[in-house]
Amino acid sequence: MSATPSSKLPPFDPRDPLGLDDLLTDEDRAVRDTVRQWTADRVLPHIAQWYEDGELPGIRELARELGALGALGMSLTGYGCAGASAVQYGLACLELEAADSGIRSLVSVQGSLAMYAIRRFGSEEQKQQWLPRMAAGEVIGCFGLTEPDHGSDPAGMRTYAKRDGGGDWVLNGRKMWITNGSVAGVAVVWAQTDDGIRGFVVPTDTPGFTAPEITHKWSLRASVTSELVLDDVRLPAAAVLPEAKGLGGPLGCLSHARYGIVWGSMGAARTCFETALDYARTREQFGRPIGGFQLTQAKLADMAVELHKGILLAHHLGLRMDAGRLRPEQVSFGKLNNVREAIEICRTARTILGANGISLEYPVMRHATNLESVLTYEGTVEMHQLVLGKALTGGLDAFR
Template identity: 65%
Template sequence: MADTPHLTRVGGDDPLDFLAIDGLLSDEERQIQQTVRQFVGDRILPEVGRWYEEGTFPARELGPVMGELGLLGMHLEGYGCAGTSGTAYGLACLELEAGDSGLRSFVSVQGSLAMFPIWAYGSEEHKETWLPRMAAGEAIGCFGLTEPDSGSDPGSMRTHAKQDAGGDWVLNGSKMWITNGSIADVAVVWARTDGGVRGFVVPTDTPGFTAHDIHRKASLRASVTSELVFDDLRLPADAVLPGVSGMKGPLSCLNEARFGILFGAIGAGRACYEAALDYAKDRVQFGVPIASFQLTQRKLVEMMVAVQRGTLVALHLGRLKDTGQLTSAQVSFGKMDNVRQALEIAREARGVLGANGITLEYPVIRHMNNLESVYTYEGTNEIHTLVLGQAITGIGAFS
């Protein structure tokens, strides 16, 4: 990184940065965070309530804008990617999810689940074909791992690919709960083969590929979620990712995405806390602002402490990632605790807002509903708990 973090403090206790965490950031990190915050304020917040209500997300419109800002695959090097630090990527995710979890999910899937495996394990042709376009937001990617009957146990996947006598791969099966599925130009699909689990780069205009959107969602509504179906989908021999085999491939991608989530969830929590704080100071009952009531102050304090603590956890894990010391179990720590803390903040904020807390005039119920999905995806809270249990006892509680 070009400059060194330095602690600064300008008098008083800032209710939005009580522990002066901003002073722990480098100038570059701070600039990236502020740039993304402004983008979210200008382009996302005025419209996201409507997108959520309508169940839409303008990916084709926003993709090139985010590409121009360098947000897509931003922590990757080369091929048009920004090459920022992991911490800077995390801070961007924090600000994106302060807008909406669907927005951060789009960026996470694009950069960490679709671009990362091509960047880390793809051939040079894969990289040259896809990464510059994906970094620019001109091509959208998705990641096919979860299936209708294999969520927390992806090793039991049924999707399979068989190589024929001519060398082509023939892919059959389906994937479920796939973000960006129906709008993607390319899918990174994981399938069983005679040689173990392999990843495939699948252009979505390939005959035999279909995507069906999942409707009637009450969570992550400003996000495209799909089922993917592969029916004798034929791919050339070089469609396989040559650099990895086995479950290491998809699990490493999930680890990248979970890193962004542990930052992002705190952004959603922060947005709920700030909405509750502003509301409590303005809402008058019994002749005084409700912020003057002891129980309300307790709620606000608990929210503030959780936001500050979660931000410090995320920042510490970001520093570990940037020095090559971050373990997958530590990522599980951050994903598990920061998401559950953010969900509790959202629920508490909803209570502070009373009946207004259930309307889309305020961001709280939207974040609360979204966080119910974030609590489950990229590893459920229970699975991350067992990962940590194995890490501290040395005994695995699941296979």
């Protein structure tokens, strides 16, 4: 078979060197372009200032707008959710995180953690009560699993739920590093019980529930991060998620959220790569653009290779999820690779921009610091290495 003459080939696109756009359907592209335009209109003009100020003003309005786009609980079906494909949800995550990891985190925690937990494990009453309003962005949700002393080891959580004589549950404990916590109207909280770990749907106006915001962060500054404090929070028996028993419940939610990170991290990487590419073409030193020097071209080539390999990996995982064939180990594979490579792409982009790379006039350092959090949350590098290691060795468990 002879090669196609170069004169008949489509032109080379520096922003899509592998032609990955050809893998998408018209519906996929429509979702991608809609979310990209929303971020261009509503996020990009303000995000540097939000980051510098360490706040996300108007988060409830943004949530309602995202709900109108169908971006909240996007891949879930029924109850006002869009029922989009996994690939389309992934593309939305990529575009959101191309703007800022904090915006993608808002959507991920809402849809892939809080809403997913209720949709997958909740009673019909819980689904009817919460999901339509959460899908519309009228109610923001959060997901309480991590604790001050138990992050990678959630099985050791100390938050405890005890039945009283009348059948109610009484929750006591603390959760830490909870996205959306201070602005949430509902929290999905995981707690130890006499019968193992259970999940609870907690309206945040319940007496005894408080969510002080965590400040003084160097990462995810344009994101609401909170502590959850549960002090004799009394809930009816109907608050428990009936289909979630044991640690498999929250871990299943995390796997769904990690899938979005596989895509989202490539959005941050894409922004940094394209910023560096544009800069290298126009910034002159020694009488010519720095993009004409071998060392700069080597950096750009390596960045492009890892970026588009990562997008190809994300798309492959999306197709597997849509086919019902995506394993948790494969999600760990994607999260481990893509976030790690995204950070390296951002760091390399910073070197191309030189001193300008640390300025908020450019997005590179903002993305790089955000990705330090993304590297840790939803499972650290080490935890995903151990997940893969256990699978690769036929079940040899090195976690303990």
